[in-house]
Amino acid sequence: MSQLKTVPLSEIDNIPSTPGKFKSEKSPYVDRLRFHSTISRLTLWSSFFLAFTIFFFFLSSPSASSSPAVGSPRRALGDSWGGPDWEKRVSKSARRNSASGLTVLVTGAAGFVGTHVSAALKRRGDGVLGLDNFNLYYDPNLKRARQNLLDRAGVFVVEGDINDSALLQKLFDVVPFTHVMHLAAQAGVRYAMQNPGSYVHSNIAGFVNLLEVCRSANPQPAVVWASSSSVYGLNSKVPFAEKDRTDRPASLYAATKKAGEEIAHTYNHIYGLSITGLRFFTVYGPWGRPDMAYFFFTKDILKGKTITIFEAPDHGTVARDFTYVDDVVKGCLAALDTAKKSTGSGGKKKGPAQLRILNLGNTSPVPVSKLVSILEKLLNVKAKKKLVPMPRNGDVKFTHANISIAHKVLGYRPTTDLETGLKKFVRWYLDFYSGSKKSAW
């Protein structure tokens, strides 16, 4: 979202008080008059610019806006939340079907994984409230379509930003959430070079803001959040295990996710928040993200546009441990179910709390060239391909998850191979973009 520009005060000082030319006057009386009129004009213009500066400051401040760098949210000035009807919708959506069910706030609920997780929780009877800022990082119509889907399933997605403390506070005042599934983030590895600020805003500032509200909530919720396989950065030992080093991120995106893991440690240590970080490995599937390769390759192949496939040095293979969304959703739900209670109350820690980091991958990396040949087969179209050396844009050569800990503590066992998962994605894609817009799961 483009940051609304504020006029720095130093610049206001330099702005000419009156644009254009003055007619030169000789009389000292006229000079005095001109002096006074210049002063009053100066005052007038300064007040004018000061008012504008304050106006734009509030418009662009994180608490009032969504994300500074990725597309303006629709709500800018004047909140669209609050009021008795709104609170009723919030409470209804968050109502669980049984006393043993969870009450979950899902951030990023109109996002790819957020939509799937919200729907799965609702299906099994948990109370779910969604939150999403609907930024313009990718097609907002897709996010709205996901929102409609959730609406039909009984999940209300509140439009707001995780940086908005007042909104988060209000949500916790209305609903005693037992769990927070934090999936709101600035995603995408390569986009971090274009818009670094959006990563800091969402993945660091937004995360801290959310944890601040969680730590002072009473009762404190358990937090499960999405980290990323990208934290393994330039590691060459495979498969990637949770205890491996994560201090060589290749992108700012990865660095902000790694920062999130350290921030989680702090909030666990000081406030007794129970926190589980899940390292997702290139999640794909129906209702996916248009900025991801499998998605835009599909679009471009169908349009007859050339796709660019990255190669490692010496024509080496670039591969990903592509993980199907339903498998990841099972991992997320299991993480929520096995999350222990936070131990703090009133912002104070009462005892040690659970802190976990778990890989959610597929354990079988596939070369990107193979991904393309599967898509060609499913779409029945030969792709126009261009092989190029992997640019230095934050990508890593390969990812491969070791999931033995997730298997042990979550019972996580992915079951979908890339071809099966892509078949489901392609079916959804063709249906959704055929204009029917009726696509279900």
Ligand SMILES: O=C(O)[C@H]1O[C@H](OP(=O)(O)OP(=O)(O)OC[C@H]2O[C@@H](n3ccc(=O)[nH]c3=O)[C@H](O)[C@@H]2O)[C@H](O)[C@@H](O)[C@@H]1O
């Ligand atoms: O696993 C993760 O943690 C990350 O997975 C994905 O990142 P990435 O694996 O880079 O997914 P894509 O952007 O879809 O790229 C997939 C593969 O296609 C390659 N690619 C991408 C773009 C392109 O034009 N050509 C190309 O060959 C990439 O190098 C990569 O190997 C997501 O975009 C991140 O948000 C997520 O955190």
